[in-house]
Amino acid sequence: MKQLVVYSSRSGNTKKLAEFIFSRLDGDKEIKSVDKAPDPAGYDMVAVGFWFKAGQPDPDSQKYLKKCAAAGGKLFLFATHGSAANSDYAAIGMNRARELAAGAQIVGCFDCPGEVSAKTLENAANKDPQPVWLKDAPAAKGHPNSDDFYKLAEALAEAGLVEKRQPPEKGMFV
Numbered sequence: 001m002k003q004l005v006v007y008s009s010r011s012g013n014t015k016k017l018a019e020f021i022f023s024r025l026d027g028d029k030e031i032k033s034v035d036k037a038p039d040p041a042g043y044d045m046v047a048v049g050f051w052f053k054a055g056q057p058d059p060d061s062q063k064y065l066k067k068c069a070a071a072g073g074k075l076f077l078f079a080t081h082g083s084a085a086n087s088d089y090a091a092i093g094m095n096r097a098r099e100l101a102a103g104a105q106i107v108g109c110f111d112c113p114g115e116v117s118a119k120t121l122e123n124a125a126n127k128d129p130q131p132v133w134l135k136d137a138p139a140a141k142g143h144p145n146s147d148d149f150y151k152l153a154e155a156l157a158e159a160g161l162v163e164k165r166q167p168p169e170k171g172m173f174v
């Protein structure tokens, strides 16, 4: 099975998830940033990672997700965001990604908070109105953390992309 991990990452959070996924996949695999990503049609499974901007996948990832939709293969979606884990806001962003990729076979999804830089926090605080996610952003500090990687490993197993490791212990990922 030819597998490709594609990520868009401005400050490194989503790249960490991408590298973790890449390290867990067995067999034929490649990892590329979205600006260098090949046509998804050449792969059996593509994992696409993005960061949230304006409540949805960042613009480069939006374009790539549309290509994945056209290719119609297996797709795993992953993301980081300043908003809280399991928040409605995060769910809306992931649903937007699903819509963009409609046509692909989505085998799994994972998203978690990602630390927001001080400069971004300052810029967002100066906006009027302030973005909805700003109130959650301080809690994203330190994410993705070992608990997030643990959950990502579970999501990959759930999607059938990796074998379940026994016993999957919390704290084993750093």
Ligand SMILES: Cc1cc2nc3c(=O)[nH]c(=O)nc-3n(C[C@H](O)[C@H](O)[C@H](O)COP(=O)(O)O)c2cc1C
Pocket (backbone or CB within 6 Å): 008, 009, 010, 011, 012, 013, 014, 015, 050, 051, 052, 053, 054, 055, 056, 080, 081, 082, 083, 113, 114, 115, 116, 117, 120, 131, 133
């Ligand atoms: C310009 C900008 C806009 C952002 N907009 C959102 C947003 O709409 N919703 C959100 O949850 N997080 C937002 N964030 C926070 C990032 O999505 C979050 O920090 C993410 O982990 C960054 O990923 P990266 O390190 O891979 O670039 C924004 C960050 C930036 C820099």
